[in-house]
Amino acid sequence: MAARLGVVSVVQAVVKSLRARIFSGELSPGTPLGEVDVAAHYEVARPTAKAALENLVASGLLTRNAHQSAKVTLLSSADARDIYRTRAIIEAEAVRLLASTGQVPEAAREANAEITALRDASPIQIVNPDVRFHSALVQALDSTRTSAIYGQLSDEIRLCMTHVQDATLLNTADIASEHERLLECIAAGDAQGAAEVLAQHLSRASTRLAEHLDSLSQGRRR
Amino acid sequence: MAARLGVVSVVQAVVKSLRARIFSGELSPGTPLGEVDVAAHYEVARPTAKAALENLVASGLLTRNAHQSAKVTLLSSADARDIYRTRAIIEAEAVRLLASTGQVPEAAREANAEITALRDASPIQIVNPDVRFHSALVQALDSTRTSAIYGQLSDEIRLCMTHVQDATLLNTADIASEHERLLECIAAGDAQGAAEVLAQHLSRASTRLAEHLDSLSQGRRR
DNA sequence: GCTTGTGTACTTGTAAGACAATTTCCGTAT
DNA sequence: ATACGGAAATTGTCTTACAAGTACACAAGC
Structure with missing residues (x-):
């Protein structure tokens, strides 16, 4: 073996x-x-x-x-938006289900603690724990296929990140606090609130990423 | 080319x-x-x-x-439930979005008309239009990746169906009428209602399919 | 000067053959 | 009857080879 x-x-x-x-x-x-x-x-x-x-x-x-x-692959801003939309569908369902049971995945808590600890580090450093945080939420669904699908999307998200790796798209502290709020909603059993926090979190990230990819492609055209 | x-x-x-x-x-x-x-x-x-x-x-x-x-692949009842769960997540979101705009996809209406027409035909005949009906709902989201993911799940669903091809799992008329109700909810802009109809529809199909796969595997063990 | 056509080089698509590694199954011995 | 050993079958990988397609550059014609 x-x-x-x-x-x-x-x-x-x-x-x-x-x-x-x-x-x-x-x-x-x-x-x-x-x-x-x-x-x-x-x-x-x-x-x-x-x-x-x-x-x-x-x-x-x-x-x-x-x-x-x-x-x-060079992902376009449209690709990024498509990826985040698909992500959001899956994660929203995961978050709602977690809130209905009030169970906060331990792995998610740990990943966010790591992000908090990396407050002053390079923004590129938080990509890994950030992906792990969101993965932990999905894996809590305990569905082989949902996890597999999400894993594939995660790869494309990471690919997006490498495209704009030099840019500080979002403040590390903001990310950590939004994650924290999300976990609080889950713990409190507030499915609606959790879904909203997640939607805003992803929507903002998607917009920033898409804008940045657009500016990059324009810069490349010059 | x-x-x-x-x-x-x-x-x-x-x-x-x-x-x-x-x-x-x-x-x-x-x-x-x-x-x-x-x-x-x-x-x-x-x-x-x-x-x-x-x-x-x-x-x-x-x-x-x-x-x-x-x-x-011989899919187990657990696989069938997992596939239907993942399906449900995606389709629920599709249905909610369609209801919010009130747009009923033409392809879905056509597929259901075909199912109705096959009322007295062999149950195996409705697999194709049934898959097309649900696919049409997802494709209306107009997301490359969501459609790709759903396509893969559709394949596994069809595989499930071939495993139990002789069985009459659900009444053709019931399927058609549930689809009809779903489309009515969408047209009326009732997102909540559409999601509930869909959830029931899929949940019942999933249970029936899983039970049948269980009975098959037990029969095979004898 | 610009467009069009052709030819060459590069890359992938497919095929055939061969050997190593591993698993499975069967026969034999204890 | 069980455990061990070996043979058969299958996949994993490599080597070589040729066919087919694309892209680029160069030359010819307008």
Whole structure:
């Protein structure tokens, strides 16, 4: 059983590495990733690289047209809004359900504590705990498929973040306090209030992100 | 541009054919689909068959453990409930939004008319228009990602249906009338009412389907 | 000078063959 | 009857090869 070793499969290992490189910003959007390039970089066969690329294309992290090199996806502002809309649908339901039972997920509390602790750190640092906070809410639904869907959206959200990684889109303290208010509503059993706080939280983030992506694409056009 | 031709890729053609065979019931759940079998059947190379199988595994239609033949997924009652729960989240939001604008999607009306027309036909016949009815509601949201997610769930729902294809789970007339009530709520702008009708509709279908899958698995154990 | 056509280079799509690793199943021995 | 060992079957990966399509550049014509 090589269950918890880093390498279960060569393809998966390549996928994992490429994901990390994309999220780290080493591979900026638009960077062409040819099958032969990837194969040479990792010293694997081309079919292996091909499979890894196809996996990432399915995840939405890469984009590829027929007979063209795969490129790191450049998400438009419309994409960002679409992602956040879909997110909001799922998270809203999660929050309502949590409020109806009054159960506050421990993982969510911990993630927000981490955000609070990183108050003075670089804004890029809070991406990870922020994603974990929201994931914790969804995973509390205990639905395999809902979690799987949300995981895929999370990847695209992270991709968005890397596009605007230099920008301070939102104040860290504001994020933490909004999360805190959300947890309070859940604890108090206020489903309506929780849903509203969440909707505002996501709506604001979506708007900021979309505006920033728009300004970036315009800047690139010049 | 070979955009709207049937064959864009050999792999996709194999995938399409396998999907059809699975949904038609020709490939019953548990049927082993080895890479060499598929390759021989379609007279394609093994890597091509492999790619097609991986595609279907990603869709949830096939299941595969490492170094084992892929098998047509046998969905448990728990899976069915999970799928319906996830469905319900998305459709509820779609219905609420449609009610807030009072817009009834034309495609949904047409699909339900088709169901009504098939009142006396075989219950298996209404699967297609039923799926189309619900899809139309979601597509009215006009969100690429939400539609994509829902499409994947639809596939699994259809897979469930093929598992219990002989059973008359619900009365065709009842389905049509519930759909009708749902559309009336939307037209009247009654978001709350529409959400409730939908929730009941899905909840009942989910329960029936889950019960039937349970009885099937027990029958198989004997 | 601009547009159009062609040709070449690069990339992906598909195929065939081969070997390693792992699982499963069956036969044998205790 | 159970446990162990080995053979068969299957998948995972790599190598090689050719076909097909796209993109870019260069040249010819208007």
